[in-house]
Amino acid sequence: xxxxxxxxxxxxxxxxxxxxxxxxxxxxxxxxxxxxxxxxxxxxxxxxxxxxxxxxxxxxxxxxxxxxxxxxxxxxxxxxxxxxxxxxxxxxxxxxxxxxxxxxxxxxxxxxxxxxxxxxxxxxxxxxxxxxxxxxxxxxxxxxxxxxxxxxxxxxxxxxxxxxxxxxxxxxxxxxxxxxxxxxxxxxxxxxxxxxxxxxxxxxxxxxxxxxxxxxxxxxxxxxxxxxxxxxxxxxxxxxxxxxxxxxxxxxxxxxxxxxxxxxxxxxxxxxxxxxxxxxxxxxxxxxxxxxxxxxxxxxxxxxxxxxxxxxxxxxxxxxxxxxxxxxxxxxxxxxxxxxxxxxxxxxxxxxxxxx
Amino acid sequence: xxxxxxxxxxxxxxxxxxxxxxxxxxxxxxxxxxxxxxxxxxxxxxxxxxxxxxxxxxxxxxxxxxxxxxxxxxxxxxxxxxxxxxxxxxxxxxxxxxxxxxxxxxxxxxxxxxxxxxxxxxxxxxxxxxxxxxxxxxxxxxxxxxxxxxxxxxxxxxxxxxxxxxxxxxxxxxxxxxxxxxxxxxxxxxxxxxxxxxxxxxxxxxxxxxxxxxxxxxxxxxxxxxxxxxxxxxxxxxxxxxxxxxxxxxxxxxxxxxxxxxxxxxxxxxxxxxxxxxxxxxxxxxxxxxxxxxxxxxxxxxxxxxxxxxxxxxxxxxxxxxxxxxxxxxxxxxxxxxxxxxxxxxxxxxxxxxxx
Numbered sequence: 001x002x003x004x005x006x007x008x009x010x011x012x013x014x015x016x017x018x019x020x021x022x023x024x025x026x027x028x029x030x031x032x033x034x035x036x037x038x039x040x041x042x043x044x045x046x047x048x049x050x051x052x053x054x055x056x057x058x059x060x061x062x063x064x065x066x067x068x069x070x071x072x073x074x075x076x077x078x079x080x081x082x083x084x085x086x087x088x089x090x091x092x093x094x095x096x097x098x099x100x101x102x103x104x105x106x107x108x109x110x111x112x113x114x115x116x117x118x119x120x121x122x123x124x125x126x127x128x129x130x131x132x133x134x135x136x137x138x139x140x141x142x143x144x145x146x147x148x149x150x151x152x153x154x155x156x157x158x159x160x161x162x163x164x165x166x167x168x169x170x171x172x173x174x175x176x177x178x179x180x181x182x183x184x185x186x187x188x189x190x191x192x193x194x195x196x197x198x199x200x201x202x203x204x205x206x207x208x209x210x211x212x213x214x215x216x217x218x219x220x221x222x223x224x225x226x227x228x229x230x231x232x233x234x235x236x237x238x239x240x241x242x243x244x245x246x247x248x249x250x251x252x253x254x255x256x257x258x259x260x261x262x263x264x265x266x267x268x269x270x271x272x273x274x275x276x277x278x279x280x281x282x283x284x285x286x287x288x289x290x291x292x293x294x295x296x297x298x299x300x301x302x303x304x305x306x307x308x309x310x311x312x313x314x315x316x317x318x319x320x321x322x323x324x325x326x327x328x329x330x331x332x333x334x335x336x337x338x339x340x341x342x343x344x345x346x347x348x349x350x351x352x353x354x355x356x
Numbered sequence: 357x358x359x360x361x362x363x364x365x366x367x368x369x370x371x372x373x374x375x376x377x378x379x380x381x382x383x384x385x386x387x388x389x390x391x392x393x394x395x396x397x398x399x400x401x402x403x404x405x406x407x408x409x410x411x412x413x414x415x416x417x418x419x420x421x422x423x424x425x426x427x428x429x430x431x432x433x434x435x436x437x438x439x440x441x442x443x444x445x446x447x448x449x450x451x452x453x454x455x456x457x458x459x460x461x462x463x464x465x466x467x468x469x470x471x472x473x474x475x476x477x478x479x480x481x482x483x484x485x486x487x488x489x490x491x492x493x494x495x496x497x498x499x500x501x502x503x504x505x506x507x508x509x510x511x512x513x514x515x516x517x518x519x520x521x522x523x524x525x526x527x528x529x530x531x532x533x534x535x536x537x538x539x540x541x542x543x544x545x546x547x548x549x550x551x552x553x554x555x556x557x558x559x560x561x562x563x564x565x566x567x568x569x570x571x572x573x574x575x576x577x578x579x580x581x582x583x584x585x586x587x588x589x590x591x592x593x594x595x596x597x598x599x600x601x602x603x604x605x606x607x608x609x610x611x612x613x614x615x616x617x618x619x620x621x622x623x624x625x626x627x628x629x630x631x632x633x634x635x636x637x638x639x640x641x642x643x644x645x646x647x648x649x650x651x652x653x654x655x656x657x658x659x660x661x662x663x664x665x666x667x668x669x670x671x672x673x674x675x676x677x678x679x680x681x682x683x684x685x686x687x688x689x690x691x692x693x694x695x696x697x698x699x700x701x702x703x704x705x706x707x708x709x710x711x712x
C-alpha cells in the first residue's frame with residue numbers, strides 16, 4: 001500500500017523532472033506516514049530529499065522506513081547523494097520498486113545502504129511504475145526517449161480542409177486534454193509549418209498548471225521561420241531550433257539554442273533529432289502538428305504512443321490527412337499499434353495507441 | 357414493465373420485417389404473462405397474431421390485456437386486421453406505445469377497439485421504441501428510409517492500400533459485428549466496385565442468424581458487372597440492380613430485378629435510389645463499401661447513422677480514403693454528426709455516429 005502511494009507521488013511529477021526521472025517517496029514509522037515527497041520541477045530536490053525536508057523534527061526519522069519507486073542515488077549531481085542523507089538520518093529500512101539502471105547508480109545505492117546496516121528490500125509489484133522508470137532507462141542508456149504523437153483529426157482522419165482551415169476540429173475538452181499532455185511531457189517538438197500556420201503558444205493553459213509548460217524544439221531546416229511568431233515572445237520558455245543553414249545572423253537568435261545538423265541539405269534526419277533531444281536530458285517528447293513530422297517518425301518506427309483525438313465530423317478526400325505518404329502497398333506492411341485505451345471526450349473520441 | 361418486455365420482443369425482429377415495422381406484444385391476465393409475440397420474418401404474422409397463436413386455449417384470452425409497441429392494425433393486408441382478432445378473443449384492455457402513423461391505420465385501430473368496449477391506453481414512455489417506429493413512419497410517409505453506413509478503416513481513415521489491398525483492415529470481432537448489422541437491416545446497398553473487387557456474399561454468417569441475411573441492391577450504371585460474381589450464385593437472396601443501360605440481354609438477368617433510372621447517363625441519382633428502395637417497402641438500408649456511395653450519400657445529407665470500425669493500424673496518405681472528395685473548404689461547412697456511442701472491439705474501436 002505504501003508503495004502504491006509512492007507511485008501516486010511519482011505520477012505528480014511526470015513530465016516535469018527532466019533530466020531526472022519522476023520518483024515518489026513515502027516515509028513510514030510505526031505504521032504511520034511521516035512524510036511524502038516527489039521529484040521537484042527540473043529534477044531537484046530529489047523525491048527522497050523532498051520527503052525528508054518536510055519532517056521538521058529530523059530525529060523522528062530514526063528507525064523509519066522509506067518507500068521509494070526507484071533506488072536512491074549514490075552519486076553527486078546537482079544535489080548530494082540521497083543515500084548519504086538516508087544514512088545520516090538513521091533510516092532502518094528502505095523499500096524500492098526498481099534498481100536504478102542509470103550506470104551512475106545501478107545497485108550502488110543499495111550496496112552503500114546495506115554496508116551501513118540499512119535493510120533494503122525490492123518489491124517489484126508495480127508494472128505501471130516500471131513503465132515510468134523504463135522510459136528513463138531507455139532514454140539515458142540507449143538514447144531512445146519516449147515519443148508521443150498527438151493528433152486531432154476528423155472521423156475520416158483529416159487535420160484541416162484543403163484550404164488549411166483547422167479551427168477547430170476537436171472540441172474544448174479534447175483541447176484541454178491536449179494541454180494536459182503538454183504538462184506531462186518534458187518537451188514538445190513541432191515543425192516550422194505548424195508554427196507558421198497556427199502561430200501557437202504551445203503552453204499548458206490549464207489553471208494551476210501554467211508553470212508546467214514544456215520546453216520547445218522546432219524543426220526549421222533553412223531557419224526561415226519569422227521571429228515575430230508568438231512562440232518567440234513567450235517568457236521563461238526554453239526554445240531550440242534544429243536547422244541546417246550556414247548563413248544566418250547569430251545576433252537575432254541570442255535567446256534561442258540553435259542546433260545545426262549537417263547531413264541532408266533538404267531534410268533534417270528525424271532519428272538524429274530524437275537522439276539529440278534525449279541526449280540533452282529530455283525523456284518524454286510530445287510531438288504536435290505537422291503531418292510531416294508524424295510521418296517521418298512513423299516511417300522510422302520511432303513512435304511509442306499516439307493520442308488520437310477524433311471529432312464527429314467529416315471533411316472528405318481533399319482534406320489534409322493526419323499522416324502523409326508511407327508508400328505502403330500491402331496490408332501485411334501497415335504500421336500496427338496496440339489500442340491501450342479508448343475514451344469518449346464530449347462529442348470526440350480519444351484513442352490511445354501504443355507500440356504494436 | 358410489460359411494455360418494456362414488449363419492446364424487447366420488437367427488438368428481436370428489427371431488420372427482418374420489411375415491408376412491415378418491427379412490433380412486440382405481451383399478453384397479460386391477472387398479473388401473469390400468458391404469451392408474447394413479435395413480427396415474424398417478412399412482416400407476417402403480425403406480433404399480435406404471433407402472440408395470440410401461442411395460447412392454445414383461446415378462452416383464456418377473455419378479459420386479458422394486450423401490451424403492444426404499436427397500435428394494432430385495422431386494415432387488411434397480407435393478413436386480416438389484428439383488431440378483429442382482439443375483439444373476437446374478448447380482450448379487456450389494450451395498451452399501446454404509439455399510434456401507427458401509417459395512413460391506413462392512424463388511430464383507426466384504436467377507434468374500432470373502443471367502439472367495441474375495449475379500453476385502449478397510450479403510454480408513450482419508451483423513446484427507444486419511438487425511434488424504431490419513427491423509422492417506419494418516415495419511410496412510408498416521406499420515403500425517407502433509415503440509411504446506415506458501415507465503414508471499416510485504419511486509424512488514419514483508409515479503407516485500402518493504394519494497390520487496393522484491404523484484407524483485413526479490422527479484426528474478427530468487428531467483422532462479426534458487421535454481420536450482425538446485416539441481420540438488423542432490411543436490405544444492403546453496395547456499388548459495382550465493391551462486388552467486383554471483394555466478390556462478397558453480403559450475408560449474415562453468424563451461427564443461428566444465417567436466415568436473416570438482407571436483400572441486396574447494387575448500383576451498376578452500365579450493367580457491366582459479371583454475373584459470375586459469388587453474389588449472383590447465392591440461393592434465396594433477392595437481388596436488384598439499379599442501372600442506366602438500354603442495351604442488355606434480358607434473359608441473362610431473369611433472376612434479378614433490374615431498375616432503370618433514366619437521368620444522368622454517367623451516374624445514378626442516389627436520392628432516387630434511396631427513395632425507390634423505400635417505396636419498395638424497405639425501411640432500413642445498410643450501405644457497405646464503395647467510398648463513392650458513402651460520399652454521394654453524405655453530400656446529399658442522406659446518412660442517418662454511421663458504424664465506423666477503426667483498426668489500430670496506419671496505412672498513410674496514398675491509401676484509399678473512407679470518404680472521397682466533398683469539396684469542403686471551411687471548417688464551418690464540414691459534415692457534423694453526433695457521437696452516439698464509442699466502444700472497443702478487440703484492438704479496434706466501433707464509433708457510432710448519428711445525424712448531427
